[in-house]
Amino acid sequence: MKALVTGGGGFLGSAIVRLLRARGDDVVVVARGDYPELKSLGVALFRADITDLSALTEAATGCDVVFHTAAKAGVWGSYESYFKPNVVGTEMLIAACLATRVPKLVFTGSPSVVFDGRDQANGTSALPYAHPASSRYSATKAASERLVLKANSRLLATISLRPHLIYGPGDPHLVPRVIDRASKGRLALVGDGTNRVSLTYVDNAAAAHLQAADRLSFNAVCAGRAYFINDPEPVVFGEWLSTLVSRLGLPPIKRRLSIPTAVAIGGALEFVWSTFRLGGEPPLTRSVAKNLGISHWYSIDEAVRDFGYAPPVTSADGFEQTIEWFKPRIPRAS
Numbered sequence: 001m002k003a004l005v006t007g008g009g010g011f012l013g014s015a016i017v018r019l020l021r022a023r024g025d026d027v028v029v030v031a032r033g034d035y036p037e038l039k040s041l042g043v044a045l046f047r048a049d050i051t052d053l054s055a056l057t058e059a060a061t062g063c064d065v066v067f068h069t070a071a072k073a074g075v076w077g078s079y080e081s082y083f084k085p086n087v088v089g090t091e092m093l094i095a096a097c098l099a100t101r102v103p104k105l106v107f108t109g110s111p112s113v114v115f116d117g118r119d120q121a122n123g124t125s126a127l128p129y130a131h132p133a134s135s136r137y138s139a140t141k142a143a144s145e146r147l148v149l150k151a152n153s154r155l156l157a158t159i160s161l162r163p164h165l166i167y168g169p170g171d172p173h174l175v176p177r178v179i180d181r182a183s184k185g186r187l188a189l190v191g192d193g194t195n196r197v198s199l200t201y202v203d204n205a206a207a208a209h210l211q212a213a214d215r216l217s218f219n220a221v222c223a224g225r226a227y228f229i230n231d232p233e234p235v236v237f238g239e240w241l242s243t244l245v246s247r248l249g250l251p252p253i254k255r256r257l258s259i260p261t262a263v264a265i266g267g268a269l270e271f272v273w274s275t276f277r278l279g280g281e282p283p284l285t286r287s288v289a290k291n292l293g294i295s296h297w298y299s300i301d302e303a304v305r306d307f308g309y310a311p312p313v314t315s316a317d318g319f320e321q322t323i324e325w326f327k328p329r330i331p332r333a334s
Helices: 011-022 053-060 079-100 136-150 174-183 202-215 236-246 259-276 286-293 300-308 316-330
Strands: 001-007 026-032 044-047 065-068 106-109 120-122 156-161 189-190 225-229 255-257 294-296
Touching: 001 011, 001 053, 011 026, 026 053, 053 079, 065 079, 065 202, 079 106, 079 136, 106 136, 106 174, 106 202, 136 156, 136 225, 156 202, 174 236, 174 316, 189 259, 189 286, 202 225, 202 300, 225 300, 236 294, 236 316, 255 259, 259 286
Parallel strands: 001 026, 001 065, 026 044, 065 106, 106 156, 120 294, 156 225, 189 255
Antiparallel strands: none
């Protein structure tokens, strides 16, 4: 099989690439940067913007499946900065798939498209899109997912996978933020810490993409549908955070904020950042505050039933591998 991976230099994208190469598939990557580690795996690399239709068409030619992981993530930025890569980029990729007769498209979606700031327990695909969206990222991911699912046809079978809070060795987002704030004594529990949250070990998220691609066809029950992807059991988030910082040798979490207080602080910081056009992102936003303090965990039963999702790494092993990778990389005071 020959596969195209957009965003193949990213955390999830590179994990997908490694799994594909490990089983002998040919891989083409579209990414903005240069990734020698991918080239060393025998990957063909196209340096291009995700909205460049001609580059996408060239890269997709001869491919049997496309994995679309490229997106602008994060919690802060203008709507346009999210819309162009996430929505226009997806439009261009669908056009490239149709132009080159690629038969399968596996899209990386996000559970944030349904998160409305209220507890979500054992959520399924029956959950509606949140309105209004919790963030500009969520709004544009919902729009791009709609495009992907609408494109499902006899010419192009499509599926959207929604991995939740991906972590693991090399994680550039979740764990590093915890380390940074804990090391500075700024990490706080939002709420009482008993909220349950789904996490996804990176190799499990990558495996789900390959499992979905292998099962996907226009006649498959999974075609044209969205699925939550995460480790089988949610974690109690306060306990998980406390264990993580303890195992990494970081100061224990002593600060606590009620959910209303955290949301109010997030709103105030958003106002300051917007008004004074400050660089970077606020240390807290309203959507992040809600994500930290409210339960949001999802069922994988539909993914197991419809395309055989089988996480290869247990939650316990994934956590241990993450600790082993990050612990020696934490700067220590001399």
